[in-house]
Amino acid sequence: MRKVLYLEPVGGIAGDMFLAAGVDLGLSPEALTQALSGLGVPGWTLAVKRAVRHAISGTHLDVVLDEREAHPHRAYADIRQLIEAAPSLPARAKERALAVFRAIGEAEAKVHGVSIDDIHFHEVGAVDSIVDICGAAVVLELLGDPEVYAAPPPLGSGTIRVAHGNMPIPVPATLELLRDLPVRFEGVGELTTPTGAALLKVLAHIGPPPPDFITERIGYGVGTKDFRDRPNVLRASLGRAEARAEGLWVLEANLDDCTPQLLGYLLEHVLVRGALDAWVVPATMKKARPGHVLSVLVEGGVKDAVTDLLLRESTTLGVRSYAVERRALERDWVEVETPWGRVRVKRGLRQGEVLNAHPEFEDCRQVAEAAGVPLKQVMAAALAALGTSR
Template identity: 50%
Template sequence: MKTLYLDCPMGISGDMFLAALIDLGVDPKMILRELKKLPVDKIDVEIKKVSRHSITGTTFKVRLTESHHHRTFKDIKKIIEESALSPKVKFLSTAIFKVIAESEGKIHGIKADEVHFHEVGAMDSIIDIVGAAIAVDSLKVSKIVASPIALGTGWARTMHGTIPIPAPATLEILKGVPTAASTAPFELTTPTGAAIVKTLASSFGPMPSMTIEGAGYGAGKKDFKESANLLRAVIGSSIGGGTAEGVERLTVLETNIDDMSPQVAGYLLDKLLEKGALDAFYTPVQMKKGRPGVLLSVLTDSEKKDGLLDVIFAESTTIGVRAYEVDRHCLERKAAKVKTPFGIVRVKLALRGGRVVNIQPEYEDCRAAAEKKGVPLKQVIDAAREAANGLR
């Protein structure tokens, strides 16, 4: 299982995050190729190596001729949705912007869709957020963990005037997220950086146990005398998979749907199983306003998660999917043949600790024997189970 760890002793911003992943090894040409799917005339990107306290890192800066700097969240969603980006990248990008919109809306007392993005709404920040979604999607990691976030101190000049650091939006976004003390008189964590880490990270704390495969450094704009202004991204594999013998670490994808036709619902399950889902099923649920709906649940290993997400977003009407890891405990299985009064029947044996705990006769064998001998099916099944009891 791949894990990405974000070490944020000097905070996080959109350009530092993207630069760190490029320094980690994500192909910048691939990012630019995907970014060209956005409705932008020209994207001029400067990516270069810099030094911060003798540590080499990468900077990412976007320069473009774009004059429309004021957009609402509704405008930005339209830009992303009408692009040719993948469903996963669209979902991540919109989710990050939604976090910012909801926090700004709460601060200014307006609806999220009505929030006007000034600095964030400028196209360079749209590039930062969409580029971040493209880059992290390309890594195909199962989990993202972040350190406590340093915020900075002081004052910042904005279109609304001078405001304290951390910015109100940053504080609102990072509710529930552990932060680290910092005396740097600068905005270390921006609303964009806060939204990225809040959306992507599943937990916060020290670096988890893993076999390290690579590290990248994203450099901030300022070069402080006291500390190296760097965001560090570390990728690695879980040691031993983190599970005991007979236990598989899998991922559950689930979403509630109340506006999809039954024909599409059946087709969706078929497509998910064709794509490699270990299991896929619906559970009846009651949704908002008393509407009947279904809970779609999909069980998969981490390698197939992104492909299955693509199927869900392409084939269903949902706009959001929850994902979480589970442990599946599996019994050891063996096959055997038993002799019954109605013929030879194959049985499946399930063992725990070397002891048979479950016996299941093969249905097709039992059905064929029942039809051939002219006896009830359940009589053949009972006979096969009785014969298999000798194998316990």
């Protein structure tokens, strides 16, 4: 069984609407704040309230700053350093947030005809945008890492004033981010922001609805503006779908001229793109050359996208694929209390019976480092706490 999150940008999408939809699905604003507390940016808080647009009730969220920065311009390298140094952000959330910022940076670089190293983020480099993007990555963690699908977003029309002056809507970066992806040219005003476009591009499969799934929770993230022609909401439906054995594939590529750094990069990025698992095995290639076999387990819905990634990002000249079967346990997350703090434990279940359990490594590491105790001691305490809480 896998989790599915389906996003419908009825009134468009922005970073704060994504966070608001997560809260409306039941996530705690305090949990979001705690996960984002390690970001080294000036003071901020999350202001959450109920709001209504066109008779639809949902959650509205603002990132409230203690004092707005006079010149919120940051280079990609500065933002990367902030995110990588944040001790409270889970590793996968860091990867996703960095991928979103890189996508925005590449789009801006393409629009302005410069290198990404020369790009200085303006609005997107401000504290509230950093919190929005890192918060969106945390939302997916707190929701249990669902597979994300999204309907084509409406882009809006008109003009808007930004750091570079008056710009057409959609602004060039938004359109560049969504190039080659399905969109809707409709609506008045800026419905999809660059941040919203980047979140969809990096985190979601944009296009047709997801395979059939059972909807369990529905949330509405409410935007600030109130449009005449549509409710300004982002609807998020969270549910579960059974993984079909015939829909699972293994993709393989032989690599005899690939550096260790590139192999590590590939492993990280196929997982961000939706792969279920990925691994590298040493091998002896023709002419007795040492090399590696890169294997990736994917569902049919992301097979083409991951294959394209391997062809573009690796040194291979071809990718093999074959269908496989897998019987998977149901999975969930529970929080347990150790003598040094709370950590999450991932459980594997079959018909309600817990067959496997493993403490979240990043949680245990943060607790161990903060308390000055051995990591293995925290992990053992987490398993013991899980046993007493069943």
